[in-house]
Amino acid sequence: MPAETSSRTDTPENARAALATVHAMQIAGRRHGVWPRWTRWIELLTTALFLLAFSYGHSPLAMMGAGLAMLAFRFWCVRRFGALARWTRFDSIATLLVIALTLGLASAQWGRAAHFVPLAVIGGWAVSAIALDEMKRRAASKRASAIDLT
């Protein structure tokens, strides 16, 4: 591959400006692009662990731990990559399936306590969705300032 030098980026200041642009574009890509498949598999795995703990654990602590692990992963994704994977119909179906299974298992296993568990699960999802949305907005404003700087 031929290489060249250029007056556009041959000074350290211009190189830093170019790196800032690269960083801003990477954030934009992570926010709106289609992520590598492995991120989806990890998220599905954590969801499966949550369901497994719910089905076999018979323990509120195990269920809560798995649920928290799942939420922690989603928050980590936002911090690490700038956003969650792009939402698709597949995600909507998977989410509905998880909620339906959770409600069904809660009703079957916990009797009266089931009235409380679904509310907690839905509440957790709602709170995490609001928090994630806020984090995404902050990432977007950060990206906008990075673009202004360049």
Place this chain on the structure above:
Amino acid sequence: MSVPQFDAVIHAPIRLQICALLSPVQHAEFQLVRDQLAVSDSVLSKHLSQLVDADYVVQTRLPFNGRQRMMLSLTKKGRSAFAAHVETLQALASIAAEGG
């Protein structure tokens, strides 16, 4: 000070931004790239064709959310070239930091 060697294909600002946008993801839509770079379809196509010719980017039509969309992705060769280009930029930027 040695003269930095930049990749001729990625060196142009628009093409550098295209590669940066595609680097963390598997695919990105043509429309998304165009909007993020704030360029016209023709300008983006022109720069994309150079990246495609260099075997740095591939364009594919994929069904996404029920519609056929033009998706762009970096090839393995493109990722390596982009990583090397960023390393060169980082090395150059670090000269300023070390110097003062």
